[in-house]
Amino acid sequence: MNTQAQQATSEQTFLTREIWLLLLLSLIWGSSFTLIKVAIPSIPPFTMVAARVTIAAILLILIASAQGHFLPRQRSVWAAFLVQGLLQSALPFTLISWGEMHIASGLAGVLNATPPMFVLALAMFTGRGRRTISGQKIIGVGLGLAGVAMTMRIDARSGIGTAAPLAQAAVLGASLSYALAPIWGQRFSNLPAIVTAAGAMSCAAILMVPAAAALEQPWRLAPTAQAIAAVIALAVVCTALAMVIYFRLIHTLGPLGTTSGSYLRAGFAVALGIALLGERLTWSGLAGMVLIVAGVVAVTAPSRKRNAEKPSI
Template sequence: MSTQAQQPTSGQTSLAFEIGLLLLLSLIWGSAFTLIKVAIPTIPPFTMVAARVTIAAILLILAARAQGHALPRQGRIWAAFLVQGLLQSAVPFTLISWGEMHIASGLAGVLNATPPMFVLIIAFMTGRGRWAISGRKIIGVGLGLAGVTVTMGIDTLSGIGAATPLAQMAVLGASLCYALAPLWGQRFSSLPAIVTAAGAMSCAAILMLPIAAALERPWALAPPPAQAVAAVIALAVVCTAFAMVIYFRLIHTIGPLGTTSGSYLRAGFAVALGIALLGERFTWSIVAGMALILAGVIAVTVSLPARNTGKQPG
């Protein structure tokens, strides 16, 4: 009796690995909310982001060279890197850091879990990638958003009317950037993920350093406490440099919608870390919300086996 059917296919193994990477990326980026909260009282947002992307850029360039990769020299590629650096790092990092100065982290988590919704809207409006969006994926996006709301608590949304409108718009603006970034990032499929990450992060650093210097004069600030400095270093090394390599890989393996579905998991991990590390309250709604989130992510990322109809894909 053949055992071939009992063995996982290479495609199934690869998909399981990619979903594992998505879980890891979501955990890393979920921790960023906590780290930002630790640093923002003593390190202003532009300075924090400038330090974060600069450290990450240096590490990524060194890692790329250590792996034998040279950064491209074509001007058109660097222009594309500039746009990627703006969409994925410089703009959203700054908007979220500033927004969390004015609204609760729970509300920020709900608002920042909307990139998959924006990806769907963009796909339908532009037609780009519309062919890959099925009813199952639309349901998955809805399940994920519902799961985030349940996890954070319905009462979190009650703060929308009272919170600073500009801060809400800032976090939503970051979500829009996170939706556009993987769509733009698909053009780098011919480059190694480490090279794309190094190029985009270098552009973000070049943009943010003079802005921070002009607006916040970081050299004139009081020295921040050690925990704030450690938080920024962790943001740079783990949440940016390491995470970006995973991110650009996932864009090419599970696509923009699958990659942005990690924003639901990110919000769930942010809540879980708050319970584990900050003593925040545990409720059973968190368990129910996480179940909805996982169901939504599976619906968005896992492809069903195609039926053999004898027809060629159109």
């Protein structure tokens, strides 16, 4: 009995630590929307992302080496890293950065809170985990979609003739990419989190550096000191540090648990946008955001039936 109590306490402590890490990751990624908004006026999307992932890749490789880890040599693993780097970094970072050229950082953060709904939709479409999909989660998807539709419709009214609707769609595309990334990332469970992060980020850099050079010629740019500082913060904190936490949480909490921090990330993004960038939030826009958050909470929260059947830790 005493052994069981100790085990339960140990499991509770472990879960508490992982939840705190999830909160930290949500804050870090929530601040990334603010930093992108600061950098984007003088550093275009492809160049910003290329610098971000390259700096992060170097840092992650150095950290892995300092911990005594080596990057794998198998071609199959690097092919998987390439897909992970595309889904988790190269594609969503670029879509969000371009999107924030046309919409507020807070709105981008809220629209990017939808990965859990995409995870659930993928589960329904593929049949994987369909038995665990409850009515509560289906209602959550409906609420989230209604919130997205309301938010996009409201913003589109003020952005008629602009790229705002397409920018919103780009951020939602990033959400889909984020939903696919942890599912794909489960195949790296036999590798240390730092090795997976370093390998995937290196592949993201391999993809983005040539693209930035060809499309934006970054050597011709004259970015502000504030923009450069924002990109460095994005690379070191929001990418390198965040990736280490992210891959750890995939191993401990799983894909859906990891993406459940999306609504917290959205809250941080909105709050920081208002506090630091002077962004405004209308009541109608707030209503759409509340629906999105409510939907994500419903999707990620355990159903009552499941809680009744399974004793709490």
